[in-house]
Amino acid sequence: MRCGDFRETYAEDMALFETAFARRAMFAFLAAMMAVPWVASAFWLDVSLRVLIAVVAATGLNILTGFTGQISLGNAAFLAVGAYSTAYLAGHWNLPFPLVIPAAGLITALVGMIFGVPSLRLKGLYLAVATLAAHFVIEFVASHWDSVTGGVNGISIPAAKMGPLVLASDRQLYFLALPVAAGLLLFARNLFRTKVGKAFVAIRDQDISSEVMGVNVFRYKLLSFAVSSFYVGVAGSLLAYQARIISPENFPISVAIDQLGMIIIGGLGSLLGSVFGAVFITLLPELLRLVTGALSTTFPELTTLFASVKMGVFGLAIVLFLIFEPDGMAARWHHIKNYWKLYPFSY
Amino acid sequence: MLDVRGIILHFRGVAALSDVSFQVKPRTIHAIIGPNGAGKTSLLNCISGVYRPQHGSISFDGHDISRLTPSARTKLGIARTFQNIALFKGMTVLDNLLIGRHVHQHTGVLGGGLYWGFGQREEIEHRELCEDIIDFLEIQHIRKKVVGTLAYGLQKRVELARALALAPRLLLLDEPMAGMNAEEKEDMARFVVETAEERGTTIVMIEHDMGVVMDLSNRVTVLNFGEKIADGTPEEVQRSKLVQEAYLGEPTDLSA
Numbered sequence: 001m002r003c004g005d006f007r008e009t010y011a012e013d014m015a016l017f018e019t020a021f022a023r024r025a026m027f028a029f030l031a032a033m034m035a036v037p038w039v040a041s042a043f044w045l046d047v048s049l050r051v052l053i054a055v056v057a058a059t060g061l062n063i064l065t066g067f068t069g070q071i072s073l074g075n076a077a078f079l080a081v082g083a084y085s086t087a088y089l090a091g092h093w094n095l096p097f098p099l100v101i102p103a104a105g106l107i108t109a110l111v112g113m114i115f116g117v118p119s120l121r122l123k124g125l126y127l128a129v130a131t132l133a134a135h136f137v138i139e140f141v142a143s144h145w146d147s148v149t150g151g152v153n154g155i156s157i158p159a160a161k162m163g164p165l166v167l168a169s170d171r172q173l174y175f176l177a178l179p180v181a182a183g184l185l186l187f188a189r190n191l192f193r194t195k196v197g198k199a200f201v202a203i204r205d206q207d208i209s210s211e212v213m214g215v216n217v218f219r220y221k222l223l224s225f226a227v228s229s230f231y232v233g234v235a236g237s238l239l240a241y242q243a244r245i246i247s248p249e250n251f252p253i254s255v256a257i258d259q260l261g262m263i264i265i266g267g268l269g270s271l272l273g274s275v276f277g278a279v280f281i282t283l284l285p286e287l288l289r290l291v292t293g294a295l296s297t298t299f300p301e302l303t304t305l306f307a308s309v310k311m312g313v314f315g316l317a318i319v320l321f322l323i324f325e326p327d328g329m330a331a332r333w334h335h336i337k338n339y340w341k342l343y344p345f346s347y
Numbered sequence: 348m349l350d351v352r353g354i355i356l357h358f359r360g361v362a363a364l365s366d367v368s369f370q371v372k373p374r375t376i377h378a379i380i381g382p383n384g385a386g387k388t389s390l391l392n393c394i395s396g397v398y399r400p401q402h403g404s405i406s407f408d409g410h411d412i413s414r415l416t417p418s419a420r421t422k423l424g425i426a427r428t429f430q431n432i433a434l435f436k437g438m439t440v441l442d443n444l445l446i447g448r449h450v451h452q453h454t455g456v457l458g459g460g461l462y463w464g465f466g467q468r469e470e471i472e473h474r475e476l477c478e479d480i481i482d483f484l485e486i487q488h489i490r491k492k493v494v495g496t497l498a499y500g501l502q503k504r505v506e507l508a509r510a511l512a513l514a515p516r517l518l519l520l521d522e523p524m525a526g527m528n529a530e531e532k533e534d535m536a537r538f539v540v541e542t543a544e545e546r547g548t549t550i551v552m553i554e555h556d557m558g559v560v561m562d563l564s565n566r567v568t569v570l571n572f573g574e575k576i577a578d579g580t581p582e583e584v585q586r587s588k589l590v591q592e593a594y595l596g597e598p599t600d601l602s603a
Contacts, residue, residue: 010478014467014471
């Protein structure tokens, strides 16, 4: 039970972690995450790298959809923009990764802003359809602009490097992706403690009254598209460095839907929710694969059914979450935390 | 301070306001009254920029603001509350007030995301200003509550707080006391008077409670069917025949 916790300055009241214990727990968690490459097998290392990339992308989408209330189905396309920018900047210009990754983010931010312009007039489902158009436009460009994207054959990406440092294996990339993901989460957390982030949430809750309160709604919607796409672009860049070869097939619409699933299951408008959702949706097929693999000796027909079982369980998971925990895994986490905070005196 | 001239507003042929003009003097409480559907809220929406009237001009401190967006008018110092509470329901009371500080803050995406340094300094500075308003309106106990969970009367008070956080020179209140019990009304009336007297804010207020209107306001404008039918001190307005007819109907000679 928490007690003796007094705050004497506004800085203390606005601190990132409510208690010193929470801060230490976070550092311990990050340290444990740093140790993953030494214990994980090649398979799980690949999975955890994909989880980290999904965390960054889902955080980006959550900034736009969960916090600002602008539904977007363009995430797979924005991921592609980040990945292809990486292929071009690292392949043609031979730039080092500390330049390539932010540059890929910025290029994607720009593209995201362009496709965010319809949000001036469109809301909800209409905006979702407009961003769907973005998906198909970008997919078309990716498969036809052969000189830059390699067309339908795809394009290969050199290993991430900076001078003599080369990050070729999943293990090496993990040490890049973890700080990037942690840093971007911290950045987002700070953003929502200050002016811009609060304006985003205000637009989600009440767009007319936020305009009357002096928020330039259109400008901030575009800004939200930019920040969100920056995150997705960075995720795309990491994805390109991991995959080493990308083609339009890497970015089907189902990727965008998966990411929407992540933030819905995890929790709209919650950074922790993006993390939970990304972990859950990325691990779900892998766990299913393990289960069906273990059962395949007794039920050989399961392996052939795997693809449909996976989609079925994914759908079921979303439906169950919408019914039993519409606020997502993050809300459940807070309930659990609040319960233990006062344990054993729950009133 | 505020000069509204010849406002004509219609929605596809339905006239909401026809040729309404009035002036608001600095540091006064100016009430706008009238029966339901008289166009009071439409008038307020024209002043705050939510509606664009087809004709007429609105000037604030000598500047023509008729063509400005709502957010640009807010930057000049016009704040408002809404008839049906338009708070940010998913945010805490404190965050709602901090949105009120939006136009006075300068942190961008980078400054905010990197936080330590400029972003934090600015947040603390504005937090202190918001805390002053929280003390003024006596809502300390709910500052960290999510607004959507609060009782109606408190939400109304938070909405006033949010508007005050803007530090406006002109405050537009749309039925600040609607749906309140007597005690809550007394509190709200006290806050409105104190805002005008202590903070020197000019207030334009729509209100149906005639007792409140006559007690608080320095000047009253009466609308009926989109037209201004009276304008003057509360006493003058009460004596106006047109106003009596609008509220009570035409006098019938019972002896006939």
